[in-house]
Every structure is written in structure tokens, then in C-alpha cells.
Amino acid sequence: MKTGYAPVNGLNMYYEIHGEGNMPLVLIHGGGSTIITCFSKLLPLLAKDRKVIAMELQAHGRTNDRDAPESFMQDMADVVGLLKYLGVEKADFCGFSNGGTTTLHIAIHHPELVNKIVVMSANYRRDGMPDGMLEGMKYATIKDMPAPxxxxxxxxxxxxxxxxTMFEKDRDRMVNFKDMDDAEISSIKAKALIMAADQDVVKVDHLLNLHRLIAGSTFVVLPGVHGAFIGEACTTGSYGRSPEAAAILISDFLN
Structure with missing residues (x-):
């Protein structure tokens, strides 16, 4: 494993590179997460046969904050900036939850960088979340953030x-979530794998519609709650061998 910090858009962005291969896979974590809490189970499985690049976004983990709100467009710009710093001209992208929303933005706005995408449990419109959830988040406090x-x-x-700071910026980003147009989603030309859990926070019908909007995409539903099929930290003890199954599906799709 190689680790480092990259000067990206005013951030000192922490990143890791695992494994080897010609077409790197970029992992983008969810809100409130680090590389470890999001991908500690999945990443080593994926890195067995490919190069994997993971980073921690603004105010997350080992990456510092800046005097600006978080947004999915800014996250997109930061991921693109990191890849430029690393000299990566084309990659596969895999994002979980908020990271999946960022992955969609990258596929729309930077298609030249994208080979294939994997979008896991990510909404692209407000109505993809449980009714009233985003509106209610404006009243959330740090006590509502999962302990893991x-x-x-x-x-x-x-x-x-x-x-x-991370909690408040993540919360405000979701309170102010702006819908993505169906036309934007339909403009994605990259091969796409859409993944969901059958008890996901994001509505499964919403992710099914995402699949329908991206021509030629593949849709997979695995058992469990939000994050269980990748072994995310909040699901410890409930995911069984699901990360292995997810890694096989992702690897087969990318190969």
C-alpha cells in the first residue's frame, strides 16, 4: 500500500493506492466515513487483481477542511483533481451512498475520465430517500451520527x-440536496453496475429507475441494510459473506 497527501483545490487530500493493474478503480466513500469505515472489508478483496485508489474527501478522515460548504460537484472536482495529481487519465469508479452520487456527477461531467462505474446505494433525487428524511435532517445533531x-x-x-465540522457539513449537504435531471442521468454512456440492498435507506425502486435511465446498465439487489453488502462499519455482524459476493460481482463487471 502507498499513502500520501495531494494538494487539491485548497485541500491536503489523503489517499491510498492498493494493488496493481493498468485500469485503476477509484473508491469514493459515503458521508461521515473514512476509507476504513466504508471500505475495510471490500477494498482488500478488490485489490487482489487490480490497482485501487481510495481517498478521504473534504473534512473526512485525514483530509483537512476548507472555508466552503461541501457539495457533490465540489467532491467531483476534488476527485478529478486527485487523479490529475496522480497522473491517471482514465479509471473505473465505485461510489457508496454519497460517494455514489459523486460517481454519477463524474460520469456526467467528466466522461473522458470514466471507463466503467459502480453506483452503490446512492440517490440522485430527493424522493429517492424515505419521505421527510432530508427535511428532518436540518434538526439533526452530532448525537444522531452513528457511533462507529x-x-x-x-x-x-x-x-x-x-x-x-464534518457532521455539520455532511448534514447541510443533504438538507440542501439538489435533484439531478433524468436527462443528465440518461446522458451517461459508461457501462454501469447499480447495486442496492433489499432493506436499503435509498428506495430500491429509485435505484431501479436509475438503472432504467442508464442504457445498458446492470442492476443487482443484495440482502441486508444500507452498507451491509460491502461490510460498512455500521453493519458489523450483519453482513456475513456479502462483501465477498459484492467483490465478485464488481470484479466480474469490471473485467
Missing amino acids: LQQGYLDVTPSQTGLQ
């Missing part, structure tokens, strides 16, 4: 102030 994600942040950056 809080501890995961503190494990790599022991700062309560940093944790609070």
Missing part, C-alpha cells in the same frame, strides 16, 4: 472539533 462513524473519524484524526 464517530469513532472511525476519531481513530484517524483525534479532534472533536473536526468531527463536529
Whole structure:
């Protein structure tokens, strides 16, 4: 494994590179996450036969914050900036939850960088989330943030102030979530694998519609709650061998 920090759009962005291969796979974590809390189970499985690049986005994990709100468009620009820094001209992208939304933006706005995409449990419109959830998030406090994600942040950056900042910026990004147009989604030409859990936070019908909008895409539903099929930290003890199954599906799709 290689680790480092890249100067990207005013950030000192932490990244890791695992494995070897010609077409790298870029992993983009979900809100409130680190590389470890999101991908510790899935990443080593994927890195067995390919190069995997993972990063921590603005205010997450070991990456610093800047005096600007979080947004999916800014996350997109930061991921693209990291790849430019690393000299990567084309890659596969795999994003979970908020990271999946960022992956969609990359496929729409930077198709020249994209080989294939994997979108896991990500909404592209507000109505893809449970009714009233995004509106209610404006009243959320740090006490509502799952304990494994809080501890995961503190494990790599022991700062309560940093944790609070990450929580508030993640919360505000979702409160202010802006729908993506169906026409934007339909413009995606990259081969796409859409993955969902049967008890996901994101509505399965919403992800099915995402699949229908992206021509030629593949749709897979695996058992469990949000994050279970990748072994995300909040689902410890409930995912069984699902990460292995997910890794096989992703690897077969990318190969």
C-alpha cells in the first residue's frame, strides 16, 4: 500500500493506492466515513487483481477542511483533481451512498475520465430517500451520527472539533440536496453496475429507475441494510459473506 497527501483545490487530500493493474478503480466513500469505515472489508478483496485508489474527501478522515460548504460537484472536482495529481487519465469508479452520487456527477461531467462505474446505494433525487428524511435532517445533531462513524473519524484524526465540522457539513449537504435531471442521468454512456440492498435507506425502486435511465446498465439487489453488502462499519455482524459476493460481482463487471 502507498499513502500520501495531494494538494487539491485548497485541500491536503489523503489517499491510498492498493494493488496493481493498468485500469485503476477509484473508491469514493459515503458521508461521515473514512476509507476504513466504508471500505475495510471490500477494498482488500478488490485489490487482489487490480490497482485501487481510495481517498478521504473534504473534512473526512485525514483530509483537512476548507472555508466552503461541501457539495457533490465540489467532491467531483476534488476527485478529478486527485487523479490529475496522480497522473491517471482514465479509471473505473465505485461510489457508496454519497460517494455514489459523486460517481454519477463524474460520469456526467467528466466522461473522458470514466471507463466503467459502480453506483452503490446512492440517490440522485430527493424522493429517492424515505419521505421527510432530508427535511428532518436540518434538526439533526452530532448525537444522531452513528457511533462507529464517530469513532472511525476519531481513530484517524483525534479532534472533536473536526468531527463536529464534518457532521455539520455532511448534514447541510443533504438538507440542501439538489435533484439531478433524468436527462443528465440518461446522458451517461459508461457501462454501469447499480447495486442496492433489499432493506436499503435509498428506495430500491429509485435505484431501479436509475438503472432504467442508464442504457445498458446492470442492476443487482443484495440482502441486508444500507452498507451491509460491502461490510460498512455500521453493519458489523450483519453482513456475513456479502462483501465477498459484492467483490465478485464488481470484479466480474469490471473485467
